[in-house]
Amino acid sequence: MIAIDRERAEAELRKFVGSDAYVHSEATSYVFVRNFKVRITEAFVAGDGPSYRVALRFDGHGWLRMEALTHYETDAAGRLLLAGYDDRGRMEVALHLGKEPFPE
Numbered sequence: 001m002i003a004i005d006r007e008r009a010e011a012e013l014r015k016f017v018g019s020d021a022y023v024h025s026e027a028t029s030y031v032f033v034r035n036f037k038v039r040i041t042e043a044f045v046a047g048d049g050p051s052y053r054v055a056l057r058f059d060g061h062g063w064l065r066m067e068a069l070t071h072y073e074t075d076a077a078g079r080l081l082l083a084g085y086d087d088r089g090r091m092e093v094a095l096h097l098g099k100e101p102f103p104e
Contacts, residue, residue: 001071001083004052009072010045012080013054016097017043023056024096025066035101051084054095066095 023036042057055065068084075081079098083091096102 001073001081003050004045004070004072004082006045006047006049006052009052009082010043012072012074013043013045013056013097016040016080016099019099021097021099022101023064024098024102025064025094027066027093028091034104037101040097054082064095066093068093069095 017040020037020039023038024034025036026032038056038058040056040058041060042055044055046053046055051068051070053065053067054069055063057063066082066084069082070084072080072082077098077100079096079102082095084093086092
């Protein structure tokens with residue numbers, strides 16, 4: 001994973017706007033969602049770094065907002081993987097988007 005470049009990460013995120021996507025989201029506070037299928041209508045990255053906020057609007061009705069994201073990558077399957085790491089390198093938050101369900 002590489003440190004988030006806001007413009008590049010937002011460009012990758014916006015590739016999912018207007019389409020169905022599967023969401024995997026988790027945080028160290030034991031909040032966990034996997035293979036939640038939604039149609040993404042809006043997507044934003046906010047913040048000045050080194051950590052960022054991502055907001056996704058679903059079907060025009062609901063929002064998912066993740067904070068403290070620091071790194072991202074895309075994989076060979078076209079999934080966007082975002083994660084937030086603390087100053088000791090421990091993952092604290094993750095947001096993954098894909099066109100196909102994530103493996104169980």
